[in-house]
Amino acid sequence: MKSAEPFNCSEGTTDAFLTDVKDRIYGKTEIRPVVHLRTPTNISVSFTLYGILDVDEKAQKLDTFLWVNLFWNIEGLSWDPDECGTNRISLPRKQLWRPDIIINEFIDDNKVPETYYLYVTNTGHVIDDQPFHVISSCNLDIYTFPFDIQNCTFTFNSYLHTVLDVQLSFAKPVEEVLSDSYQAMATQGEWELVNMHAEKPIIPPQDWNKTQDMLVYYIVLRRRATLYVVNLLIPSCFLITVDLFSFLLPPKNVDRSTFKMTLILGYTVFLLLMNDMLPVTGNTLPLINAFFSLCLALMVASLLETIFIINIQYGSTHYGPLPQWVRVFFLNHVARLVCLNKTQSDQNCDKEELIFENEACDPMVGNPKSKEDMKTCASLQQLREITHELISIRQQVDKHFKTDESADEWDLLGQVIDRLLFGLYIAFLSVSFITIVIIWLIWYRKTASLI
Numbered sequence: 001m002k003s004a005e006p007f008n009c010s011e012g013t014t015d016a017f018l019t020d021v022k023d024r025i026y027g028k029t030e031i032r033p034v035v036h037l038r039t040p041t042n043i044s045v046s047f048t049l050y051g052i053l054d055v056d057e058k059a060q061k062l063d064t065f066l067w068v069n070l071f072w073n074i075e076g077l078s079w080d081p082d083e084c085g086t087n088r089i090s091l092p093r094k095q096l097w098r099p100d101i102i103i104n105e106f107i108d109d110n111k112v113p114e115t116y117y118l119y120v121t122n123t124g125h126v127i128d129d130q131p132f133h134v135i136s137s138c139n140l141d142i143y144t145f146p147f148d149i150q151n152c153t154f155t156f157n158s159y160l161h162t163v164l165d166v167q168l169s170f171a172k173p174v175e176e177v178l179s180d181s182y183q184a185m186a187t188q189g190e191w192e193l194v195n196m197h198a199e200k201p202i203i204p205p206q207d208w209n210k211t212q213d214m215l216v217y218y219i220v221l222r223r224r225a226t227l228y229v230v231n232l233l234i235p236s237c238f239l240i241t242v243d244l245f246s247f248l249l250p251p252k253n254v255d256r257s258t259f260k261m262t263l264i265l266g267y268t269v270f271l272l273l274m275n276d277m278l279p280v281t282g283n284t285l286p287l288i289n290a291f292f293s294l295c296l297a298l299m300v301a302s303l304l305e306t307i308f309i310i311n312i313q314y315g316s317t318h319y320g321p322l323p324q325w326v327r328v329f330f331l332n333h334v335a336r337l338v339c340l341n342k343t344q345s346d347q348n349c350d351k352e353e354l355i356f357e358n359e360a361c362d363p364m365v366g367n368p369k370s371k372e373d374m375k376t377c378a379s380l381q382q383l384r385e386i387t388h389e390l391i392s393i394r395q396q397v398d399k400h401f402k403t404d405e406s407a408d409e410w411d412l413l414g415q416v417i418d419r420l421l422f423g424l425y426i427a428f429l430s431v432s433f434i435t436i437v438i439i440w441l442i443w444y445r446k447t448a449s450l451i
Contacts, residue, residue: 009084014197015324025077025120026095032165033074033097033124040164043099044071045215046171047132047238049181052191052221055140055150057279061107062138062152062219067184070128077124088127090117098128099166104155104214107185145286148226150221158215163203168213174198177217190227195220211434232274232288239267240295243302244429247422251310252411260303267296277369288442291436298429305421313414324377326410330416338419340412400442 009017025033032041046069052065072098081087093116112131119127138152141373158166185193197218203211243263249256271292279286 008078014085016024016365017079021089025074025091029095029097031097033045033072033077035075036057040167040239041072041077041099042167042169043101044169045069045101046177047125047154047217048070048177048184049193049219050184051187052185052193053187054189055191055221056139057140057142060137060140062105062134062136062140062150062221063137064134064219065112066134066154068130069171070099070126070130072126074120074124077120079122082124084122086122088119088121091120092116093128096126100159101156101160101168102159103132103136104157105138105153106134108135112136116257130275141284142286143284144440145279145288146223146225146232147440147444148192148223148286152219152221152224154217154219155214156217159212161212163208163211163213166213168200168215170200170215173192174217190224190293191221192224193219194222204348207419208391227275228288232277233291235270236292236295239263239270240298240429243299244426246302247418247425249339251306251414251418252313257303257306257310260299260306262294264299264303267299267437271296271429287436287440294432294436298425302425304392305425306420309418309421310419313411326413331409334420337421338416340362340416340419344417344446353378385418 031037034041048067048069049064050067052063055061056063085399096118098118110132112133115130118129120337122125124236134154136152136154138150140150140152142148156168158168174196177198178193181196182191197220199218201214201215201216203213243260246256246259246263249259251257278289
């Protein structure tokens with residue numbers, strides 16, 4: 001680089017000015033534009049975020065479009081803007097030295113049209129603006145999906161030059177970068193930019209000869225959750241509510257099990273259709289997957305409960321009379337707990353009456369003395385036979401009444417257990433949903449602290 005002498009524009013022509021520029025700086029792309037090589041080149045960095053194109057949770061990638069601004073000085077370059085007629089000129093980028101500034105998180109090619117020029121001012125200040133299609137790696141935490149907030153980084157540093165050769169600085173405050181990005185943001189997709197932070201890590205002097213200087217920008221993104229709430233959470237809540245109220249259907253009069261199986265089938269189809277909307281990563285599952293699994297598990301448990309209750313209510317035909325401890329515990333204590341009164345059967349028979357009738361119909365003692373006595377004994381014998389037949393009929397009726405009473409007890413046991421499990425279902429459902437909401441809020445506040 002030649003000494004700091006101003007350009008000679010005395011001829012007043014553009015050709016003479018460009019000839020002098022070419023002679024001074026053209027083709028010197030191999031070394032930094034400094035007079036002494038021990039002098040580091042200061043690069044000022046800034047950018048504007050124009051769009052958030054995509055966030056790939058499975059591949060942990062962030063797809064954005066940036067306009068990157070780089071500023072540095074060419075030592076020894078200056079001219080008089082009044083004499084030369086301009087205070088800046090555009091020059092071919094490939095003819096000048098350019099800093100090898102990269103974004104560390106880059107994982108793909110920059111697929112944007114190439115720009116060919118940059119500006120050089122009369123003080124030797126270089127302004128280089130370039131578009132970048134940045135596909136960068138980002139550690140995405142989707143546990144609180146769809147209410148997740150992501151913090152991705154853009155780390156600017158030289159590819160080769162250490163701190164002794166190239167030093168980086170912020171061209172403008174990060175608040176201004178954020179404001180410019182808000183104004184330039186052209187996309188209104190699933191993600192929105194909520195905040196931006198920046199820092200320059202401190203590098204110890206003893207590491208300057210082996211470490212590159214760097215600038216770190218933290219990009220805070222928030223997912224727009226309305227689509228997922230409407231299409232995923234609300235339908236799931238509706239279906240689990242329908243399953244909850246299906247307990248009000250009487251299992252003996254309505255085929256409740258068929259209704260619940262239809263509900264489970266519909267929810268399974270719903271999950272299959274909505275599966276593409278759920279993010280997928282390696283070992284981390286979002287909390288919403290636990291929510292869906294819980295809803296499906298509750299529906300299956302509800303179906304199993306219905307099968308169990310129907311089996312109990314028809315248990316009298318298979319299991320005989322209700323055991324005494326079951327009758328005492330469930331029909332007395334648990335029935336009062338679930339506010340279900342035990343109905344008393346009015347089809348009971350009095351065994352003492354049978355005994356009394358049986359005793360009243362005993363035959364006369366002794367032998368008959370006359371024809372009238374013989375007639376009386378014959379009448380008593382007929383009455384005795386009739387009484388025996390009536391007693392047999394009454395015993396059959398009593399047996400039938402006892403069978404009906406046993407069936408009523410099994411039916412009442414089924415009602416008691418059904419109402420008890422219904423209460424437990426409501427309690428478990430409420431506790432589970434409240435727990436999931438609390439976990440959602442805790443993680444959301446934890447990630448929202450990044451804003």
